[in-house]
Amino acid sequence: MEYTKTYTVKNEHIDVQEIMDGLYYPFYMEYCRHDYIREVLSFDFEIEAKNGVYMVLSNYSISFLRSLKRGDEFSVTCTLYKDKAGLPKLHFKQSIIFNNKVMTKAVFTGTCVPATGGRPYLPTSVLDKIKDAPVLEEN
Template identity: 70%
Template structure:
C-alpha cells in the first residue's frame, strides 16, 4: 500500500549552495508519513498522545542521491512494512521523487510506547494492518 503527497521546495530550505539543506529531506518525509498514519492507518498522532499512546521513531536511515533546488516540485512516497522478526515495529520505506528520478530514499522505523513509560507495543488496530503488510527484509536502504 503506497501513499504519496506532492510538495514544492520552500525558499527557506535552500542553503548557501543553492540546494535544499539535507536537514529538510526527513521533514518532508515526516509530513507525508504523518498524513499516511492518519489517513490510511486511522491513527491520529495528536489524539492518541492525549490518550497516553506515543508513536515514536526508533531509527532511520537515509540515502541522498540527488539534490533538490529552490522551487522544485516533487513527490514523497510512503509504504508500510511489518517487522520480519515479529517485533512491535512499523517500517516505512519512503522516497522523494522528481521527474521520475529518485532523489532520496529512506527507511523509518517506529513503535508505540505508553506515555507513562513501559515496553514498546502496537495498538490492536495497527497490529491488524501490519499483519497484512509485507515484511521488511532489509532494515536499511539499498
C-alpha cells in the same frame, strides 16, 4: 500500498549552494508519513497522545542521491512494512522523487510506547490495519 504526497521546495529551505539543505529532506518525509499514519492507519497523534499512547521513531537511515532546488515540485512516497522478526515495529520505506528520479531514499522505523513508560507495543487498532502489509526483508 504506496502512498504519495506532492510538495514544493520552499525558498527558506535553500542553502548557500542553491540546493535544498539536507536537514529538510527528512521533514518532508515526516509530513508524508504522518499523513499516511493518520489517513491509512487511522492513528491520530494528538488524540492518541491524550490517551497515553506515543508513536515514536526508534531508527532511521537515509541516502541522499541527488539535490532538489528552489521551486522544485516533488513527490514523497511512503510504504509500510511489518517487522521480519515479528517485533512491535513499523517500517516505512520512503523516497523523494523529482522528474521520475529518486533524489533521496530512507527507511524509518517506529513503535508505540505508553506515555507513562513501559515496553514498546503496537495497539490492536494498528495491528488490524497492518496484518496484510509486506515484511521488511532488509535491515
